[in-house]
Amino acid sequence: MTYCVGLLLNEGIVLLSDTRTNAGLDNIATYRKMFVFEEPGERVITIMTAGSLSVTQTTIARLRERMAGPDADSENCIMKAPTMLKVAEIIGNMLATVRADIDDKLASMRQSASASMIVAGQRRGGGLRMFLIYPEGNFIEATEDTPFLQIGEHKYGKPILDRVVHSGTSLADAKKAVLLSMDSTLRSNLSVGMPLDMAVIEKNTCRITEEQRIEAGDPAFRRMSEAWSNALREAFVKIDV
DSSP states (O other), X not given: OOEEEEEEOSSEEEEEEOOEEESSTTOEEEOOOEEEEEEXXXXXXXXXXXXXXXXXXXXXXXXXXXXXXXXXXXXXXXTTOXXXXXXXXXXXXXXXXXXXXXXXXXXXXXXXXXXXXEEEEEETTSOOEEEEEOTTSOEEEOOSSSOEEEEESOTTTHHHHHHHOOTTOOHHHHHHHHHHHHHHHHHHOTTSOSOEEEEEEETTTOSOOEEEEEOTTOHHHHHHHHHHHHHHHHHHHHOOO
């Protein structure tokens, strides 16, 4: 499984993903789940993936082929699309096509494959936008009322986001919120694991302004996790019933 979360804020976008992929208890591996496509100053597109690795890897590979192909245009290439909405449509269509192709191959074994994606970014002249794309290719968009999107094992990390995140949250606090959201998930679900990939897109820069890989045992992450645990324990003790 996996956990990916994206925050759409007035100041920019904050994205975080884990890297654990498992196909059973004895088959655990590390794969990147955050992919960046960037023409600095012109456009930046970030895709985070969850679900069947065969579906997500094939979808990303085909999107890259389209970019390099001689027939790449505004209708089929995310780096030529005129808006982020069109980017989401292109990715949604590709995801649905790949999922259907792989399902056909698995049909004889009565199996199926599924995946979802978070797509976020900005093109010059347009606003920051973020979408959650479902396996069927349809999607929803983050809004001022719902400024965060999650895919994968999202239930453990959602409560803190519900309580502290709003569109006016600063980028510094947003990074703290997604890391604590991930920390809660790591503690409660063994199918989510380190290292973590984090990226920040500041408004109107049209590029990744901060990118970080957080490895297992990272001192800063461990200190933050311990501080959060201590704060929760202290708050719990102080509450009267």
